[in-house]
Amino acid sequence: MSISFDLPHGAAGARIVVAMSGGVDSSVVAALAARTGAEVIGVTLQLYDHAEAVQRTGACCAGQDIYDAKTVADRLGIAHYVLDYESRFREGVIDRFADEYAQGRTPVPCAACNQSVKFVDLISFARELGADCLATGHYVRRIQGPGGPELHKGADAARDQSYFLYGTTREQLEFLRFPLGNLPKSEVRRLAEEAGLEVATKPDSQDICFVPDGNYADLVKKMRPQTAAPGDIVHINGRVLGRHEGVVHFTIGQRRGIEIGGQPEPLFVVRIEPESRRLIVGPRTALAVSEMRIGQMNWLAEGQRTATVKVRSLAPPVPALIGEGGQVRFEQAEYGVAPGQAAVFYDGSRVLGGGVIAETAPAVQPLAA
Template structure:
């Protein structure tokens, strides 16, 4: 009988994932990753996904299923690989996606190796995505439930990881998952989904950065595309490319952040047209099939989580990829991910320059 390590956050998705794997005949081992001490990021225990309540919820489901359950302490890795990268990105004027880093360095790296140590054949998570195999090559596809699809944040998976990963929710909708949880009597069947970054549950990134680093971030100038002064900003960490709200600047048209320059501590503002780009590039590209195409190819690209796919021509380069979009892309934010699809299959992904 195959043995699987199931990542259980205490939420309904991972709980149903554990039940489904058990129904498929796997011997399941449940595990919750303790990613940080809440005091480290300045929140009480009741307000974040690493709360004792979440651990108790996961433990309760594991007990109901009759499976072994553990809590793994990954706080040091999380602080270095996720929080540290998050802070560095914002201080460099970029827009990070810590969920991608958490998947890359924690869920499908540290947890994967821990599963091997415990004699598990694979790991299973509550992500909404699908894995298939064709001609010996593993493929990652978008989930059946387009509203819940999480393939965008999973583009960093390798062939080795795909071969030993299970996404049992990939063909289910959220309503179907909740119905299964109700039928099984799980106490978290109607638990609210977490929507914010786990270590910044109130969404105030600037306050988190100041609290976590102990640093203050000086004000600087808002300028237009010609360098003319428009006003004063309140510190680079409070802004991202595409932002409109909270600028405090009145113009003849709505203004948006179009560029952030940490070297000069200036932020360029412009109208909506200033956000539009027909091409962009990305670095640190992961090709899920393990090989790089030799020629440009047609695809669809997403430059934000749940953004509508845009038809484009993707060209592999020595540095990563070049994307020529069929229609203008809006608010291409350096530091965010671009993920390339063909008919719902993830071909590659990387970090926008």
Template sequence: MAAYGLTGEFLNLGGEPSDHRVVAAMSGGVDSSVVAAVLHRAGYQVVGMTLQLYDHGEAVHRKGACCAGQDIHDARRVAEAMGFAHYVLDYETRFREAVIEDFADTYLAGFTPIPCVRCNQSVKFADLLATSKQLGADCLVTGHYIQRTMNGNRPELRRAADAGKDQSYFLFATTEEQLDYLRFPLGHLNKDQTRELAAALGLIVAAKPDSQDICFVPDGDYASVVEKVRPGASRPGEIVHLDGRVMGQHEGVLRYTVGQRRGLGIATGEPLYVVRLDAEAAQVIVGPREALQVRKITLTDVNWIGDGDLSEADGLTVGIKVRSTRPPKPAVLEVGEDSVFVLLDAGEEGVAPGQACVFYSHPDHDRVLGGGWIRATG
């Protein structure tokens, strides 16, 4: 463990590890299991917590999803084998209201949601964090690949050392208050090193595959989940070209996302992409690829964890990511009284309302400065 920098002092809590109680959020996967096991081995008073987020019976046979029945079982077995306490908290109702229903309503409104961010905002870094404090824990630790560093007495959020596993896009909504209490021990490691630690500790999940899908979306079929949550809410309508031509019919805007090319169900002599969704008119607007280029993005619910107040960031050049898999691109923040805008140096394709726009320090793109939800593009 020491070879990877995971010694008894790596949480920066002061004193001896045995003086500190820490809550470890355990999904049942290899990352969170390694965090909990290493902390326990280092001498901390570890309390493992696993959230049951949706129907246990339906989840047991799901593969590639966190917090399902098998995952709860795996987390419990890791805790038992290592010898630390473990609890399962029933958050089904809270998760359904804050994440699943929001997911369905966002799709029906013609936006593209990111439920993993909503889960962090409303459940993991809110309810679970509050529960950890009630238990007298000194911090809440997770298996996320992101780094928390100190600048004097102030914590800062930075991208993971392993760019391929970096999860900063999904953690942009972490507030300063939450960051004071959170710890991310794996941020300086890569996945191979994490698995080596799991094997060295003898964890049963050492070779367990990573989660791939959104935990409550079987096989990536978003539409079926939305229709189950909001039966009858989806309306059929027209697929319309930017020039006004009606190209065909669709069964609901929730089945489309901005930037989509395949599966439009229309035959033309030119490649067409989904440019915009108009849920009110039940229209899917399509056009050529160049119509996807966006230079201005309007944001809402912006979280700022950079230096000073958000108002002081007006005119600041940052790197932004509008999709988790894309590298940051240069842009300028424009902070108004009621809105925040992002002005891109060069156009970006497939910017979908409902997704996140995450800010990074420029030009190194290392520090996470916050971000907001994309409300509109122009």
């Protein structure tokens, strides 16, 4: 299979830097890059201190993953660098993650990582090496449009990662390449086997990379102890219904863990007030949102006022009207819209841009007590 890296002057004399996480996807990208005849350099990020990284499993950029990336690079006969980005990752991703939860918001750490360490720092390093492009194993497509390169969803809807890449800038998109964007995962694994890569059957990383056991609350409590302070569970009509064991255990739209019986309808988390430690709950209808305001916007296509928007990574895009100042109105009420999450705008498969949900407006006003 021939996959183009869209090199400005062809493969001869070109240099491709590949971000190698140690997984099958980025390893196949390295193998495909090596087939072009260009000079290929693999770069792996160490995001944890050495002792911790050696023990960490089930997440990207871990000790075993660094070893796997090195093994793949050796098999392909390409240069390989390991960059210690522990402090940058902690400041730009982990600390920010904990701070967001401490403020009652629901962060998207993978998007934050892509916007800082993985793209900003890696692109800078690749340019220092004189590379013609930086290639990654993300399942998205870079398509040349009339106004320059465009970012599109991956062809395999089950693997599409465009939601997490909304912060990619136009300048970065000029330099980035995503050779797996048109492939299903099954074909990627076949290519890995064909190339004789030991990672061909390696499981995909799960959960948040720095929370491999999935228990983010323990991490946040350790970093921001105030999030574990108990407080009141309050109905949207003002009635105090009970107590909780820390706002860190809850996100907007959550039903599990409220444990308040005797209510006419199931209760959901509607709002989190970290300063007063209050957990505001109500029926599902109280989660309905008609509008939201988006901050930290990044536009890849200016001027569009109608689009579909995703407010969670697994949510389907829904129609919306984009107004001035980041105001967005849903065509129909949307549920589970949480401040801190990303809102990503699409025109069909094309990513128009996105930002962070700053605040929401309820579609239905709560009744008085």
